[in-house]
Amino acid sequence: MKHSLEVKNLHVSIDGQAILKDFNLTVPKGEVHALMGPNGTGKSTLAKVMAGHEDYTVESGEVLLDGVNILGQEPDEISHAGLFLAFQYPMEIPGVSIANFIRAAKQARLPEGEEINAIEYYKDLYAKMDALKMDRKFTARSLNEGFSGGEKKRCEILQMAMLDPKYCVMDETDSGLDIDALRIVSEGVNHMRSEHRAFLVITHYQRLLDYIVPDVVHVMFDGRIVHSGDKELAKELESKGYDWVKEAFATASA
Amino acid sequence: MDTTLETPTNTLYAKEPSWLAERRSAGLDQFKNLAMPTARAEEWRFASVGKLSIDNFNPVAAPSSATLDALTERSNLVSDRAGLMVYVDDAPANFECIGRELAKQGVIYLPISEAVEQHPELMEKYFLQESTELGSQKFFGIHAATVKAGAVLYVPKGVEIEKPFVNYYWTSGSRAAVFPHTLIIAEDNSKASVVDIFFSETEENEALNISVSNIHAGVNAKVFRKVVQDWNEKTVSFQLDTTVADRDAQVKNVAVNIGAQRARFENQTRIEGAGADVKMYSLTVAEGAQEFDQRTFQTHNAPNAVSDLLYKNALLDNSRTIFSGLIKVAEGSQQTDAYQTNRNLLLDPSADANALPGLEILANDVRCSHGATTGNVDKEELFYMMQRGIPQRVAMQLMVFGFFEEVIEKIDSEELVENLRQLIHQKFSSKIS
Structure with a gap:
């Protein structure tokens, strides 16, 4: 599909062990899909493979952005193609300030020889930091270094907002967040929802989906999607627990 | 080395006072x-001394005035300053003396020869009085x-100068031997505040540098010395520096090392x-x-003092670094705070960092x-x-600058910082790919 993130028959392994097993998913622009499932079922692997992480072996399958396969491309090329991954555990980069980091990322998107407009850049950066209730002094701080869990996740959303991607994959963004931070982060995401953008929200808990209300909920188990439904499915999962998934689908996948 | 060096009665030094002639002659004997x-030798452990040679380097005649002018022109890393000296192959090229x-106030900023003539007592007390004990005595x-060649800076009691010399x-x-000297009292x-900058005119000409710098910081004196070493990669360089700090003195040294073969x-x-x-x-x-x-x-011969050392090295290709540091706290030097940290970032697996x-x-x-x-570039950070x-190339540069930031931020001059970033950037841009 032209305007979608599409994963087709994806088989992925690491060190010879199969993690994703014929995984299929389509997220059209304008929609928010949640991907839920027990730990160790392959959710984070999917996120990293889509972003071009070199540790995983793609056995077969495709990941299409607007119909173009991105598997095999370098992580920076995939980023330029429009995919943004909000990390579950954002890396700390000592000595590289937030302002310089985001600036380098934006600069990399400009044609050779063209320089970023510093005044416009800071105006934009400050406006988005204000919206995320981040202190402007943060721009000079080393990226994620010594940040609390909530600060790191806000910083991820800030980067996402600044880079304006077409496809946002959010890996366990709710982990390590208190309710206030969760609300601020969710507002930031909701503000970015548009018909020109798609979200894949990976989460273990239903809690986040009270704030970022999904159009579709997928349940993942043992390397593939085993069940899909609307937002009510997330609530059902919450009340029944993941054991229900295991019981219902373990036999099917065995 | 050439025998012309081994004649302390050389006319160049004929007018010098006897104390200096004696120090020169003692030095020659030592050599x-x-x-x-x-x-x-423990002092040379890990160093590739087998390849170390100082043969066939000689003091050379003063360059043409065109060369002196051109290099004076290129001596532009710091524009806001209290004084400037430019030497080329140990010949004076430019001297901006201090203002009235x-x-x-009694400040002295002079080339060594003039300082010896005009202030013999001061020079007898301080000049060539601090030798190294770390292996390069020869x-x-x-x-x-x-x-x-060299600069003498003397700042009298209570005089504070903000701008750097x-x-x-x-x-x-070709194959010039130079012996620059900076003396700060x-x-x-x-x-x-002093900035010493070591540069080569060309990338090609081989050279030998044996420089000495001595800082004497009096009671409650504040001295900030920055050193930029960007010789060409055909240069063999020895920098033999000392600091002596008196009661409550505050001394800060920042060294940026980019050039030289060794x-x-x-x-x-x-x-x-x-x-x-x-x-x-x-x-x-x-x-x-x-x-x-x-x-x-780092030697602590007095109590309640602080010494803090942080050396950071980023290594590419087949390059090598050796860091060997010793802290010695003498008996009675209670309440000493002494720190020593060496961090190495390996950008290539073939690079080699040694620490002692x-x-x-x-x-x-x-x-x-x-x-x-010693660590490698973190793959997950890069991802x-x-x-x-x-x-990737830009990401690695950012990481290296990030790694250095802790040191760079100690330099108080924005202009110098920007110029140093450029020098480092130039060195990297051709390398990280």
Whole structure:
């Protein structure tokens, strides 16, 4: 599909062990899909493979952005193609300030020889930091270094907002967040929802989906999607627990 | 080395006072009598001394005035300054002396030869009085016997000077040997700042540098010295530096090491007064087949003092670094805070970083730490940065600058910082791909 993130028959392994097993998913622009499932079922692997992480072996399958396969491309090329991954555990980069980091990322998107407009850049950066209730002094701080869990996740959303991607994959963004931070982060995401953008929200808990209300909920188990439904499915999962998934689908996948 | 050096009665030095002639002659003896370093000596451990040669380097005639002018023109890293000296192959190229105001206060900023003539007592007290003990005594000897180029800065009691004095030491001629010298004497309650810059005119000409720098910081004096070493990669360099800090003196050294084929750096800090505070920061970018060999010695001979050393090296290609540091706390130097940290970032698996941290503590109430770490570029950090669209080459540069930031931020001049970033950037842009 032209305007979608599409994963087709994806088989992925690491060190010879199969993690994703014929995984299929389509997220059209304008929609928010949640991907839920027990730990160790392959959710984070999917996120990293889509972003071009070199540790995983793609056995077969495709990941299409607007119909173009991105598997095999370098992580920076995939980023330029429009995919943004909000990390579950954002890396700390000592000595590289937030302002310089985001600036380098934006600069990399400009044609050779063209320089970023510093005044416009800071105006934009400050406006988005204000919206995320981040202190402007943060721009000079080393990226994620010594940040609390909530600060790191806000910083991820800030980067996402600044880079304006077409496809946002959010890996366990709710982990390590208190309710206030969760609300601020969710507002930031909701503000970015548009018909020109798609979200894949990976989460273990239903809690986040009270704030970022999904159009579709997928349940993942043992390397593939085993069940899909609307937002009510997330609530059902919450009340029944993941054991229900295991019981219902373990036999099917065995 | 050539025999012209071995004649202290050389007319160049004929007019000098007897105390200096004696020091030169002692230096020459030291140079002649001591053997070249061997790999077996602890002071030269890990250094590739087998490849170390100072043969066939000689002092050369003064370059043409066109060369002197051109290099003076290029001596532009720091524009806001209290004074400037430019030497090319140890010949004076430019001298911006101090203003009337400073002169009236008794400040002295002079080339060595003039300082010896005009202020013999001061020079007899301080000049060539601090030798190295860290392995390069032979090379200190030939420096003492030969030195003619260099800057003397004397700041009298209570005089505070904010702007830096900037000294450029260039090499130009083929196989030139240079012996630059910077002497800083900051009297009680004074304040001074110096930038020493080592540059080569061309990338091609081989050169030998044996430089010495001595800082004497009086009671409660504040001295800030920055050193930029960007010789071409055909240069063999020895920098033999010392700091002596009196009571409550505050001395800060920041060294930026980019150039030379082999750079041996010996730095001795001696704390002689209670409450002194000496900081030593260094960053090094090593590439190709460069070898940076850094030996440091922090001695605490007085209580309640602080010495803090942080040396950071980023290594590419087949380059090598050696860091060997010793902290010695004398008996009775209680309440000492002495730290020593060496961090190495390997950007290529073939690069080689060696570290030998050491402590010798004879007092019982001290806080001392030493440590060395060597790590590679973190793959996950690189993935994170590339996921944001930053190409690998740029991401690695950002990481290296991030690694150095801790040292760079100690430099108080924005202009100098920007110029240094450019120098480092130039070195990297062709390398990281």
